[in-house]
Amino acid sequence: MNKLTLMTRLVFGAAVGTLALTSCAGAGDDETAPESAPTQDETASDASDHHAGAHDHDPDGGPPPEGIQEATDPRYEVGETVVLNADHMPGMDGAEATISGAFDTTTYSVSYTPTDGGDPETDHKWVVHEELEDPGEAPLAPGSEVVLDAEHMPGMAGAEAAIDRSTDETVYMVDFEVDGMEMTNHKWVVESEIQPGN
Template sequence: MRKHLITTITAGILGGALVLAGCSTEDGQGHQGHEGGSLTSAPASSENEMDHSSMEHPMDGGPAPEGITEAPSPKFPVGTEVTLTADHMEGMEGAKATIAGAFDTYTYAVSYTPTTGGDPVNDHKWVVQEEIKDAGDERLADGTEVTLEAEHMEGMEGAKATIDSSTDETVYMVNYEADGMTMTNHKWVVESEIQLAT
């Protein structure tokens, strides 16, 4: 009995440590990425607004996926100070960032239903070719049904998804700070969502 209690307490502590940031939408019109990076959850304000507060987004995105190709001569090399123009997360647009990685691959916006349940996530930006199960080397067409292997948020890995759109722009991992949180190896922003810091 004592061993079971210790195991239960340990599992609870470890599980709590993984909860780093809630994820919710701002306008209910679709989930472009990881909006709502605060440490507290925001409840849905209407029946049409999606609540993704149960999804967790790690502060450290971890290494680039296996098999991805580094860009040989990116516009923004690793270490470049930039300003983000993407609005995937609250506090991201206008944030100063440092390029942590630059890659050549196909990058997709996808819609999916989390494996943990809850409302569908629409137009999530972004996942790369190497984060899609059995994607092969060819660019996937819009409307293709796929299985995600990305771990950007809770409930994403293993989820069935549909390709909404794609790009072959250079894609970047970035380190940045927003709303008092430091995000490292954040995945992903594409070249058109970045400009040189001024």
């Protein structure tokens, strides 16, 4: 009887000890387990977020707005290779680009708060007169309040804006690559932000 009791106690004690060790090891594994590697979809999503965070512009700028006049004698012709001297987005300054459109109009720098709740944009370059809702005669004076009818960035269309300044330089749409993203018909770059290609 004593031997049976002793054996029962030993077996029971060993079982409890094994359970306790298993439990501790499990808890330790959970605390030190490495994070799983991101899936291909997560990696693609992160890359997409990076591009959006870097410049927020749609890679395809689409056609020019209705009513805008093509430039009659632009310094840079459609199809010509140029170098950009603009820093509207990271990686743009010094980028090689191809002219995809040249126009004669009034071009504005504007400040506005996006309609999607994004952070206010100040001195946003550029919008053209034809991308304003019922703007009246050009040029509009600095401080004029307008409503944007452009979709260069999220929350831009329909936003209330103030004119910061204007220029009557020839304004261009350009195709170029920035941060690995192909931008087509990017709107806008004014003539003083362009230099001849090499």
